[in-house]
Amino acid sequence: MTKYTAAEIRRQVERFLPKVLKPSRYLGTEWNAIQKDWHKTDVHMAFAFPDVYEVGMSHLGTRILYHLVNSYPEFLCERVFTPWVDMEATMREKNIPLYALESFQPLQAFDVVGFTLQYEMSYTNILNMLDLAGIPLRTEERGAEDPWIIAGGPCAFNPEPLVGFIDFFLLGESEEQLPEVLGLIAEQKKNPLPRQDFLRRVAQVQGVYVPDFYHVNYKPDGRIEKIEAESGVPVVVEKAIVQDLDQAFFPTNPVVPYLEIVHDRMMLEVMRGCSRGCRFCQAGMIYRPVRERSLETLLKQTEELVRSTGYDEIALTSLSSGDYSCIQPVIEKILEKHGDEGVGISLPSLRVDSFDVELAESVQKTRKSGLTFAPEAGTQRLRDVINKGVTEENLLNAAEAAFKKGWSTIKLYFMVGLPTETQEDIDGIIDLAKKVANLGTKLGRRNITITISTSIFVPKAHTPFQWEPQEAKASVELKQRYLKENLRDRRFKYNYHDVKTSYLEAVFAKGDRRLAPLLEWAFKHGARFDGWSDQFCEEVWINAFKELGIDPHFYANRAMDYDDILPWDHLESGVAKQFLVEEHHRALQEAKTIDCRHNVCTGCGICPGRGVQIELKG
Amino acid sequence: MRLRIAYTKVEDAKYIAHLDLTRVFERAIRRAGITMSYTEGFNQRPKISFGFALAVGTEGEREYVDIDIQREMDLGEALARIQEQLPPGIRLLQGRVLTQGAKPLMAVLNAASYRMRVLMALPILPERLQEGIGAWLAREHVTLSRFTKRGPTEKDIRPWVKRLEGEIHGDEIIFELEVEMGNAGSVRPEEVLVSLRELENLPLDLEALHIKRTGVHVSYQGENTSPLEHDGFVQLAEQS
Numbered sequence: 043m044t045k046y047t048a049a050e051i052r053r054q055v056e057r058f059l060p061k062v063l064k065p066s067r068y069l070g071t072e073w074n075a076i077q078k079d080w081h082k083t084d085v086h087m088a089f090a091f092p093d094v095y096e097v098g099m100s101h102l103g104t105r106i107l108y109h110l111v112n113s114y115p116e117f118l119c120e121r122v123f124t125p126w127v128d129m130e131a132t133m134r135e136k137n138i139p140l141y142a143l144e145s146f147q148p149l150q151a152f153d154v155v156g157f158t159l160q161y162e163m164s165y166t167n168i169l170n171m172l173d174l175a176g177i178p179l180r181t182e183e184r185g186a187e188d189p190w191i192i193a194g195g196p197c198a199f200n201p202e203p204l205v206g207f208i209d210f211f212l213l214g215e216s217e218e219q220l221p222e223v224l225g226l227i228a229e230q231k232k233n234p235l236p237r238q239d240f241l242r243r244v245a246q247v248q249g250v251y252v253p254d255f256y257h258v259n260y261k262p263d264g265r266i267e268k269i270e271a272e273s274g275v276p277v278v279v280e281k282a283i284v285q286d287l288d289q290a291f292f293p294t295n296p297v298v299p300y301l302e303i304v305h306d307r308m309m310l311e312v313m314r315g316c317s318r319g320c321r322f323c324q325a326g327m328i329y330r331p332v333r334e335r336s337l338e339t340l341l342k343q344t345e346e347l348v349r350s351t352g353y354d355e356i357a358l359t360s361l362s363s364g365d366y367s368c369i370q371p372v373i374e375k376i377l378e379k380h381g382d383e384g385v386g387i388s389l390p391s392l393r394v395d396s397f398d399v400e401l402a403e404s405v406q407k408t409r410k411s412g413l414t415f416a417p418e419a420g421t422q423r424l425r426d427v428i429n430k431g432v433t434e435e436n437l438l439n440a441a442e443a444a445f446k447k448g449w450s451t452i453k454l455y456f457m458v459g460l461p462t463e464t465q466e467d468i469d470g471i472i473d474l475a476k477k478v479a480n481l482g483t484k485l486g487r488r489n490i491t492i493t494i495s496t497s498i499f500v501p502k503a504h505t506p507f508q509w510e511p512q513e514a515k516a517s518v519e520l521k522q523r524y525l526k527e528n529l530r531d532r533r534f535k536y537n538y539h540d541v542k543t544s545y546l547e548a549v550f551a552k553g554d555r556r557l558a559p560l561l562e563w564a565f566k567h568g569a570r571f572d573g574w575s576d577q578f579c580e581e582v583w584i585n586a587f588k589e590l591g592i593d594p595h596f597y598a599n600r601a602m603d604y605d606d607i608l609p610w611d612h613l614e615s616g617v618a619k620q621f622l623v624e625e626h627h628r629a630l631q632e633a634k635t636i637d638c639r640h641n642v643c644t645g646c647g648i649c650p651g652r653g654v655q656i657e658l659k660g
Numbered sequence: 661m662r663l664r665i666a667y668t669k670v671e672d673a674k675y676i677a678h679l680d681l682t683r684v685f686e687r688a689i690r691r692a693g694i695t696m697s698y699t700e701g702f703n704q705r706p707k708i709s710f711g712f713a714l715a716v717g718t719e720g721e722r723e724y725v726d727i728d729i730q731r732e733m734d735l736g737e738a739l740a741r742i743q744e745q746l747p748p749g750i751r752l753l754q755g756r757v758l759t760q761g762a763k764p765l766m767a768v769l770n771a772a773s774y775r776m777r778v779l780m781a782l783p784i785l786p787e788r789l790q791e792g793i794g795a796w797l798a799r800e801h802v803t804l805s806r807f808t809k810r811g812p813t814e815k816d817i818r819p820w821v822k823r824l825e826g827e828i829h830g831d832e833i834i835f836e837l838e839v840e841m842g843n844a845g846s847v848r849p850e851e852v853l854v855s856l857r858e859l860e861n862l863p864l865d866l867e868a869l870h871i872k873r874t875g876v877h878v879s880y881q882g883e884n885t886s887p888l889e890h891d892g893f894v895q896l897a898e899q900s
């Protein structure tokens with residue numbers, strides 16, 4: 043690829059920008075975007091989100107890290123997203139390399155390109171972005187001129203399918219860890235060490251995983267024989283944790299996009315972590331322990347956010363904001379202060395059992411958007427298996443309150459294919475939906491819409507269900523068809539996830555490094571935007587498995603043993619494997635485990651010895 | 661208090677889609693600490709309205725917006741505070757306070773002028789250019805087929821064109837175009853150039869076309885006026 047300067051790229055891109063869809067995706071001139079002087083900064087980082095702009099800009103972590111890195115005078119951080127297919131085609135046709143939004147500098151000119159791994163189905167986009175940037179895909183093909191390619195985010199807790207493309211991974215919370223890594227890169231620029239020596243150095247930073255130093259052997263049947271760490275690097279890499287969330291960096295001058303993004307509003311992170319312990323939930327395990335921000339901090343941040351963005355809506359985000367111990371006062375205070383300016387509140391993660399219809403009423407200005415409940419399973423038995431502490435009574439009470447307050451649209455989220463699931467549990471979904479609908483009718487609501495959405499259970503690393511297989515595609519499809527036939531009532535709307543993509547997600551979620559060539563093959567044969575149903579092409583993947591002789595069932599549909607070595611056993615979320623084993627046992631016994639946020643520790647192992655603890659502010 | 665403001669939409673701001681422009685102004689005004697008026701009802705929207713949409717990528721040298729704010733304030737101060745919060749490329753030029761019952765922009769605007777810079781694919785003689793333009797203007801009908809969602813349709817673009825002039829500068833031609841606009845539609849400037857190329861055989865390189873809307877007007881009996889001068893106003897402030 044020709045070497046272009048930023049000015050040349052800009053000139054070329056401007057020629058066709060009016061012709062691509064949503065050109066504002068490709069310009070870094072939004073309000074609050076940071077234009078730093080390239081020549082006055084020591085380390086240049088491109089923060090790469092492997093999906094389109096509207097999705098990437100809606101992600102809070104991306105925003106935090108962008109502003110965090112830029113808060114250091116010696117570092118520069120710019121953004122890059124996956125160009126949509128029309129833009130990609132034009133860039134390839136005109137031979138224009140992928141560039142970062144703010145400066146139009148080609149990615150190749152940066153010292154670091156950091157990808158965030160939010161979902162497995164974005165992996166081919168990572169390869170596509172490297173390729174569009176003219177950066178060799180494989181670590182061993184890259185030279186000193188090429189940027190370091192790093193990655194973090196939830197999927198970094200099993201990043202094995204990406205081993206070979208990424209130089210090193212960052213596990214856990216990056217607020218302290220990433221600047222430390224960038225500091226090492228600054229030194230490396232001044233006094234370059236050989237690649238291996240630098241990597242060994244960076245491997246000393248909390249949560250940094252350099253896959254080169256870990257060697258995996260396999261048994262004849264394909265299972266892992268052993269994972270061995272070289273000397274001088276941690277045998278087990280443990281995630282980084284922010285100890286004092288209340289004082290941790292939080293940007294109150296976030297970029298305000300011109301085009302409408304998925305979550306187009308201010309975001310206030312009220313707490314991190316969730317202690318409810320749903321057994322399928324990876325986020326609930328890897329972001330432990332629960333740490334809350336104080337009321338004062340949040341009010342101060344809200345004030346600054348309103349002044350600097352001009353948004354009229356603020357989302358109180360976390361894994362389960364209804365659990366935040368000061369939720370009531372924070373809502374009251376925000377509305378008291380900013381309600382007159384037309385600022386409203388949204389609570390994206392309300393749960394039935396922490397759900398208070400009064401609360402929802404105080405935040406929702408209109409009743410149009412409906413209320414969302416996530417019972418996840420159709421029967422009490424199965425809800426006990428997954429440790430979802432919601433009863434039918436909870437749900438019906440909440441629904442009744444909602445109907446009485448004037449809502450007529452209710453959304454119910456379930457999963458199919460959960461461990462131990464039977465026909466009874468599927469019937470339970472229908473039953474519950476009918477009960478909710480009938481309740482609404484009985485209360486005299488007209489035009490009731492009950493939206494039932496089912497996703498497909500994908501076993502995830504570092505959860506109590508990590509040993510579980512995903513249910514076979516064919517039987518999941520039967521269940522979906524059954525639900526569709528039995529939710530025919532005019533009051534119901536049934537949505538369900540695509541089996542094919544959930545299956546691939548399971549393959550990569552439980553995958554190992556032998557899948558890297560598969561990713562590369564699929565990408566070279568056209569796979570990208572696999573998470574987008576209009577772009578996903580199953581055939582490419584079927585061919586990829588066939589061509590490379592890889593059996594997807596081995597990954598997605600095989601139950602693993604407790605004494606199997608898991609592909610991510612050398613990576614540690616802080617939650618002890620023994621705890622996960624016990625939780626898995628309890629699941630099979632249909633035994634619930636209590637929430638540890640109120641006084642009783644259930645022994646997951648994260649708190650002791652790490653200087654962290656459950657931190658409530660209310 | 662209802663304000664009518666003239667502004668530019670140039671440089672990178674030309675990529676902001678018309679649909680997104682309301683949000684851009686709304687957020688700027690909120691950052692400026694000025695309270696807007698809202699529509700009544702379920703889905704409250706701020707009272708901000710524009711004239712005819714400008715295509716993405718086309719610069720506007722003088723566009724207009726009407727904004728309702730809740731409290732009376734000095735016009736100059738309002739403009740200055742809003743200006744501070746607007747992205748580069750959107751510059752407020754002039755503003756007026758509208759009187760009660762003043763007609764909205766969409767009801768008074770009915771013409772627009774454009775300047776277009778086009779590279780010549782092959783050299784064109786000045787006489788040849790004038791001849792081509794003359795011949796095009798002399799046509800009674802200029803039919804263009806367009807592809808819409810409902811399939812191909814034909815439309816006559818000639819009636820919309822009020823003025824078309826062109827002059828050669830080096831290797832490019834600068835066209836000045838004035839068109840009528842209305843609720844019934846209008847003509848897009850590039851459509852005029854496409855038909856000029858096809859019908860009059862002028863070798864224009866339309867790949868790298870540079871279009872600027874130089875103004876939108878209230879046109880009455882052949883006379884163009886600005887919507888700022890059009891209705892009953894009480895105050896006028898210039899932005900420097």
Ligand code: SF4
Binds near residue numbers: 331638649656
């Ligand atoms: S160690 Fe105990 S208190 Fe801390 S998160 Fe785990 S279960 Fe909860």
